[in-house]
Amino acid sequence: MIKQREAFLENIAHQLKRPMRTAVKRPKWKFQPQHDMFKNASSEELVEVLKEQCKNIHTTCLVTNTAELPNVLQSVVEANGGRSIITPKDERFAAFGLTETMTVWASQNIAHYEWNEEQPEENIRQAEQANISITISETTLAESGTAVLYSNKHNGRTMNFLPENVIVLIPKSTIVPRITQAAQLIHQQIEQGERISSCILMMTGPSNSADIEMVLIVGVHGPVKATYIIIEDK
Template identity: 65%
Template sequence: MTIQNRDEFLNQIAKSLGRPVRTKVERPVWKYCPQHEVLKNASQDELVEVLKQQCENIHTTFVQTTTADLPNVLHQVVNDYGGESVITWKDDRFEKFGVKKWMENLPENGIHFYEWNPDTPEENIRQAEKANIGITISEMTLAESATAMLTSHPNRGRTMNFLPQKVIVLIPKSSIVPRMTQAAQKIRKQIEKGQQVPSCILFMSGPSNSADIESVLIVGVHGPVKATYIVIEDQ
């Protein structure tokens, strides 16, 4: 789409305001930046504790484990969620975490397993709609609000974050940062370097929660009704 008469339009506004058209916005230098001070000196273990506490506040199950025991933990969580069917991203990190084989063996335990396939978009959505459990990986995790940052990719469909009834998010311990400030900084650096930013960046804080004007909490209106965060000792 072509923008027409933009310069004339902006010049007319500038003339009415009695000032020239600005072609560049200078980044302000703030005297105080309190957003950078929150949990600034917290260790990774301290951030894990903050995340764990916040998970209680947002009705999210928190589990901490090692890579070696991750398959057993996942097996337990999937069983607790009723099994039935599991959908996952197509992601090499599952192999790194040692759970790829466990996923492929799910049908032997009577659980339907589907891996996202960028070549079959309609089937992906159909499988996500009927899936009982979705398993994803957090790119960055905000301890202060217990928020997982999930990014879209041809192998990581965005509907995976909304359609399954329950969600399990794998969280590498090294991905945990204090708050939204660090996530915004990371995205800004990507843009400055000319790197492609995902078309969808979802910040998910536990299961779907909505409250009406009388503060009556409703779970599952626009997303999973249950969520489990599994923090993996990856350092």
């Protein structure tokens, strides 16, 4: 909730010695190369761009369909240690046919915790202990290999930072050329009066840092290992 917004803006306008503006006119640029990059690329071509970029960001990228997804996910979980998993509370897991997969984890001695908005402290504790985080990309940027993740009451942002390994499910329909299209989608949501996430995370593979003598170190401030699973959904 924004309080005293008008008074705040009027004070700024007064200090600048001009009337308060009620709208900003969007400039029209003669050249807009950001819209031309992969402009006519098909969804299959964007998948190939994403797969190629994943090689540069130290991320394993797999492609499957909903029928094979449970087996593929199980294999990735086992490859990442399969000790403990944290997931958001998301109906799309059921739509992807993963309900049974999640149910049998207990019989495999794999702990599974689903984010619970009524237990904020327990959520963080579970995220700290989890070996694997499994989440779903809202929009995926082919050019940079970036998964756009929205935080909300059913999907806390600590899920994306604390576990050692992260598995991102990427519906093929979410793949767009680059950040330009992702920003457009968010802008459209705002114009339509939709509630925007309090935290929009753009995750490009595992955490990387080359601040010290330009030496790349993976896993400094987040997941050490990232796996993208592209799901043929269109």
